[in-house]
Amino acid sequence: MILLILAAALKLLFAHELTLVKTGEGFLLTAGHESTLQLDPSSLKTLCLDSEGEKKRVIVEKVKEGILFKGRCGLLAVVYSEGKYRAFLKYVVNPSLLTKRVGLGFEILAKEKKTPEAGKKITFFVLYRGASLRGVPVAVNHRVVGRTRLGGEIRLRVRKGRNEITAFLLRGDTSLETTLLFDAR
């Protein structure tokens, strides 16, 4: 049964996956090439924090590749809803904000205040509506690497370059995914 649920969740994950990419101007929200999402800016909410964790304004523009967020954010959070799909994305530029809880309904956080260093491990945890969640499948750079344990924790090795950690969940017939992105050297 666990495997069946996991397979279904994986299918949903890779069918609809959204991601954030850092650009010269800010960040770009794009969908996977098989996605049928419309990427309508009216379907999203955003939060931009500067390096000190203060809220900053961000400009949202629909572009050919997706949705562009213009702003100098130490952390950008995006919530996107469409039909029975909801995505919570968080791009952390300033490593000190990896432990910063921004109140996403479904959120991944680092447990320890640590600068991500390629090859070293960091413990992350997954929250759903503020409570830790056990047994949630987690993928790193599109590869499922395990499930969260007690306390919603999962310990992961930091990859060199882009790290895209995604957890996913089915609630009724709604699929939820949350992604934490950061870069490491």
Place this chain on the structure above:
Amino acid sequence: MKKFLPLLATPSLLFAHHGVASLGVAGLEGPGAPLETSTSATIPEGSFLFYLKLDHSPFKKYTPQRDDETDLYQFWIFGLGYGVKSWLSLYLFVPYNYKKKEDNSYNVAGFGDPFVTAVLGFKYDEGFKLVPPDESLDELMDWHFTLFGSVSLPTAEDRIRNSAGEIDPAMSLGYGKPTVTVGLSATKMLTEKLTLTADASYMKFFENDYGDFKYKFGDEVRMNVAVAYRLLTVPSRKLRLDGILEMNFLNLNRDEENGVKLEASGGKILYTTFGGRLYYKTVSASLGLKLPTWKDLNEEGLQQGSEGKERYRLIFTFSVLF
């Protein structure tokens, strides 16, 4: 006195079995498990493991006559394990032995001494720590270790007599006294497909009084090293196939009768084992051939029927995690 008993129930051989790294996503991509070398995997907390092993060992015979040479041993082991914690597994193993002489003068079959085993799992991840539950694939790449200890319960028949009414302890089903084994294993996924495993163990026998004489089997030291390579993974079918290669070293001390060390016992043997393991969901089956590739027996010419004198050993295991 020919010595072969250690083959039948050496606990250190028994953990090279399940190889189901964990339930769920990690199972098909976690570390591989060898055939004979003890893996450092523990049973997931709250899960059970059923285990079956067959060791089929026909022996080389050196005379054309049917003259009491050892022909064949078959050792079956049935086991049930439970994950008390993610870092502590407990097992109960029950052996079933079949031993046959070429002239059928001393054939025996029946249950051997059962034994209980505790396995403590720990790992190195920025320091030594107990194995946590639900490790991610990244965590499974760490060095993992186990400390294990085993005690047998001497409940099996230890003084079976041949047609002449003589007792041969090595042909009996049990040892008459508990045996104690302690060991250590280490496992490391060198790459996502290649797993290195090594172990060392010591098995202690105690003197048993058979009435007319006292007998003590020689203590054993085992050291094994193995590599398992993931040859094939079919995620959609939850299927995985590993190739396995092992070197298995065994040092047998001399047996003792009435406190005197016996001739025609003891020695050193190095085996090479190769085989494969198939995983399907939480079921695992392995098949391997174990060949004595080097030996230094104390009185080799007199030790027909001893370890190192097998034609081959065919090993089959089956386990289910539930």
